[in-house]
Amino acid sequence: MNQKVSVVDRRGRLTIPGSIRKKIGVKEGDLFLIREEEGERLVCEKISISSSFQMMHASERVLSRDWDTPEEDEAWKDL
Helix, strand or coil: CCCCCCCECCCCCECCCHHHHHHHCCCCCCEEEEEECCCCCEEEEEECCCHHHHHHHHHHHHHHHHHCCHHHHHHHCCC
16 A cells, blocks of 8 residues: 555645655646545545546636636635
């Protein structure tokens, strides 16, 4: 089992360590199912989905360029 420590950033994002990304072949745009188990345990599973959902997700990535700004950080800081 490969275990690493990762830190959640101010926007709630968690980075998957490079050695793990490489081992399981994670690339930009890949999707993960994240589920909560007992207590504070999270399980993260790489998933594949239909092409229509992939297109929707690609659109979200394009829109996120507008969302990933200091103004958006300010708007989300109290949520």
